[in-house]
Amino acid sequence: MNIAVVAKLVPDLVEELSIDASGAKLDTSFARFIVSESDDHAIEEGILLKERFGGQVTIIAPDDEGIDDVMYTAAAKGADRLMKLKGISAAEMSSHALARAFADVVSELKPDLVLAGVQAHNDLDGSVGSLLAGFLGMPYVGYVSGISMQDGQATVRKEYPAGLIAELQVTPPAVVGIQAAEQPPRYVAVSKVRQAMKSSTIEERALTVVEAPAAQHIDRMFKPEPAQHATMLAGTPDEIASKLVEILREIGVI
Amino acid sequence: MSTVSASRSQDYYEAMLKATPSGERLRLCLECGTCSGICPFGSVMVYPPSRLIAALRADRFANVLKTDALWMCVSCSACTAFCPSQIPLTAGLMARTKEELLLRGNVPAELQDALANSQRYGNVLGESPRKRGDWINGIVPEVKVLAKTREPVDVLWFVGDYASYHPRVRSTSRALAAIMNLLGVSFGILGPEESSDGDSQRLAGERGLFEMLAEKNGKAFSKYKFSTIVTTDPHAYNALKTEYPRLGMTYPVQHYTEFLADRLDQIRPLLKHEVKAKVTYHDACYLGRVNGVFEQPRSLLRAIPGVELVEMAHSHSNSLCCGGGGGGMWLDGFQWEKAHVRLSDLRVQEAIAANAEILAVGCPYETPRFEDAAKTVPGASGLHVKDIVEILLEAMGPERGGA
Numbered sequence A: 001m002n003i004a005v006v007a008k009l010v011p012d013l014v015e016e017l018s019i020d021a022s023g024a025k026l027d028t029s030f031a032r033f034i035v036s037e038s039d040d041h042a043i044e045e046g047i048l049l050k051e052r053f054g055g056q057v058t059i060i061a062p063d064d065e066g067i068d069d070v071m072y073t074a075a076a077k078g079a080d081r082l083m084k085l086k087g088i089s090a091a092e093m094s095s096h097a098l099a100r101a102f103a104d105v106v107s108e109l110k111p112d113l114v115l116a117g118v119q120a121h122n123d124l125d126g127s128v129g130s131l132l133a134g135f136l137g138m139p140y141v142g143y144v145s146g147i148s149m150q151d152g153q154a155t156v157r158k159e160y161p162a163g164l165i166a167e168l169q170v171t172p173p174a175v176v177g178i179q180a181a182e183q184p185p186r187y188v189a190v191s192k193v194r195q196a197m198k199s200s201t202i203e204e205r206a207l208t209v210v211e212a213p214a215a216q217h218i219d220r221m222f223k224p225e226p227a228q229h230a231t232m233l234a235g236t237p238d239e240i241a242s243k244l245v246e247i248l249r250e251i252g253v254i
Numbered sequence B: 001m002s003t004v005s006a007s008r009s010q011d012y013y014e015a016m017l018k019a020t021p022s023g024e025r026l027r028l029c030l031e032c033g034t035c036s037g038i039c040p041f042g043s044v045m046v047y048p049p050s051r052l053i054a055a056l057r058a059d060r061f062a063n064v065l066k067t068d069a070l071w072m073c074v075s076c077s078a079c080t081a082f083c084p085s086q087i088p089l090t091a092g093l094m095a096r097t098k099e100e101l102l103l104r105g106n107v108p109a110e111l112q113d114a115l116a117n118s119q120r121y122g123n124v125l126g127e128s129p130r131k132r133g134d135w136i137n138g139i140v141p142e143v144k145v146l147a148k149t150r151e152p153v154d155v156l157w158f159v160g161d162y163a164s165y166h167p168r169v170r171s172t173s174r175a176l177a178a179i180m181n182l183l184g185v186s187f188g189i190l191g192p193e194e195s196s197d198g199d200s201q202r203l204a205g206e207r208g209l210f211e212m213l214a215e216k217n218g219k220a221f222s223k224y225k226f227s228t229i230v231t232t233d234p235h236a237y238n239a240l241k242t243e244y245p246r247l248g249m250t251y252p253v254q255h256y257t258e259f260l261a262d263r264l265d266q267i268r269p270l271l272k273h274e275v276k277a278k279v280t281y282h283d284a285c286y287l288g289r290v291n292g293v294f295e296q297p298r299s300l301l302r303a304i305p306g307v308e309l310v311e312m313a314h315s316h317s318n319s320l321c322c323g324g325g326g327g328g329m330w331l332d333g334f335q336w337e338k339a340h341v342r343l344s345d346l347r348v349q350e351a352i353a354a355n356a357e358i359l360a361v362g363c364p365y366e367t368p369r370f371e372d373a374a375k376t377v378p379g380a381s382g383l384h385v386k387d388i389v390e391i392l393l394e395a396m397g398p399e400r401g402g403a
Helices: A037-053 A067-077 A097-111 A128-136 A190-199 A237-250 B010-019 B023-028 B036-038 B049-057 B060-067 B078-082 B090-103 B108-120 B161-165 B167-182 B201-203 B207-221 B236-246 B256-261 B264-271 B293-303 B325-330 B332-339 B345-353 B364-378 B388-398
Strands: A002-006 A010-011 A034-035 A056-062 A081-086 A114-117 A140-150 A153-160 A164-170 A172-179 A202-206 B154-159 B185-188 B226-231 B254-257 B277-281 B307-310 B356-362 B384-385
Touching: A002 A037, A002 A128, A034 A037, A034 B277, A037 A056, A037 A067, A037 A114, A037 A140, A037 A172, A056 A067, A056 A097, A067 A081, A067 A190, A081 A097, A097 B090, A097 B185, A097 B256, A114 A128, A128 A172, A140 A164, A153 A172, A153 B010, A190 B185, A190 B207, A190 B293, B010 B049, B010 B060, B023 B090, B036 B049, B036 B078, B036 B256, B049 B060, B060 B090, B078 B090, B090 B201, B108 B201, B108 B207, B108 B325, B108 B332, B154 B167, B154 B207, B161 B167, B167 B364, B167 B384, B167 B388, B185 B207, B201 B207, B201 B236, B201 B293, B201 B325, B207 B236, B226 B236, B226 B256, B236 B254, B254 B256, B256 B264, B256 B384, B256 B388, B264 B293, B264 B388, B277 B293, B293 B388, B325 B332, B345 B356, B345 B364, B356 B388, B364 B384
Parallel strands: A002 A056, A002 A114, A056 A081, A081 A202, A114 A172, A140 A172, B154 B185, B154 B226, B226 B254, B277 B307, B277 B356, B356 B384
Antiparallel strands: A010 A034, A140 A153, A153 A164
């Protein structure tokens, strides 16, 4: 089985985010980048599929700073091919443009399954996986947390709100949006990542202009503005309690 | 490091002998069982050291690799200290076996997070590396961050992960900074350039990560001029004293209790206020048992007027681990599932049995661990857990910035 996993880096929320001078996008000059959480799960699910059903796993990602580490770590987990899209940065692209950039490379690989993280925290115009399925003309199932293969058919477990899970049968080739891998992404020892750096190669693909349909236009980006401040009650515990009772009475709760 | 690979399980033994530091000494094991008897988690380990060696000798190492019980080892070094054949069990056999488990992906999920955080952020807590020096905000006189001042200092203070980020332990860092300032010590910190010392990660089997972190710290050390390193954390002290030199980085290093004990003549006149309390001191594994620093912390406590020092049932080289070493700090849930007891609870019970009012510590793992334990152990509501520097500062009084 031929499995392609598309991944991207997103700003790491461990650092505070700021908005640049234009007022319409993030200032990424001081941001740290980390692989999008559900993409990390997509990589893990790809490796699990390979371990259970055989096949080859290819990781494809734009060339953002830090992507090499992500790729070598994936290789240490068991990924076979690493492909970096030169000249594009996920931080600067809409989901439409990124999906368009992935489409040509992915279709060349003739994959049975394409795995993508179901969402990323910086998706402003839809998820990359569903858009990629559109460009490739493949079916798409999102919010998947488990895949098994039998007789060339994939059975995927799709999560619905309220704890419902559906099992759907999908005929490859298809794109699957991964919500969570069947096990948390595994830890790879530093020594294994260092070995992978020596033994694996990252293939580079130069991309010419990415033609993508216009997505949205962003007028303004801003941090949540508190509409109303909380009222702090001061005094002894008894005083606070009676004030609280008074307020609750006022608003008709008691 | 690559995994021990062997077609016949017989070969594991020979391979482990070669792969383990001073592994040859394993041949000297008498199978006396002292190590497994003294191990604080020996009863739930399945393969405590003596059984692990027996399994190696009996071609059964493959069975060891199938269990996860070895992750109960808290690297407290009690087995090593009492082994009559002086086999380096903790740093050798146990750490190397954990490495075998880790390379095979047999790692409890809780521990993975701490290791992944160390890889990515250089600290086990997963905090922003840029905020590592934020705890100094507001301290007067200002604590020097070497990258900013670029001045030579006498002391490079290696603060460490918990003392930099953990809200409870940060207050002990501020207390130590206040004392250093009072003593007129010329000191500075690395701030965002400091990474985790990596020692607990090494003892949890992540040797490659330890080396990566050590290299980062070594690079930072080499940029600045200082004459000695003082650490908050006994694990950092152990790493800098014993392990970093093996990687070609040798610096004079002291734990802060040694550093302050050397300045007792200067400190004594500052201790003007009585701290009237029975105080017991918990010997941290990597300060006491492993590195022989028993007297300095006690001499600091004895210098405080009003303090009556009492000893717990386990003390000095026979001290009882708080449960945080060798990865235990990040395996609380795992340890509870296996043992249904926390070593920190046992230690707090010992402090109560010794009639102590203050449990004094000198390791950043311990203040939060023992304070948590004291919340649930019956009879511990009156027990205060304090770092030695906090008690010193209290004795220096409010005019000195103490409580």
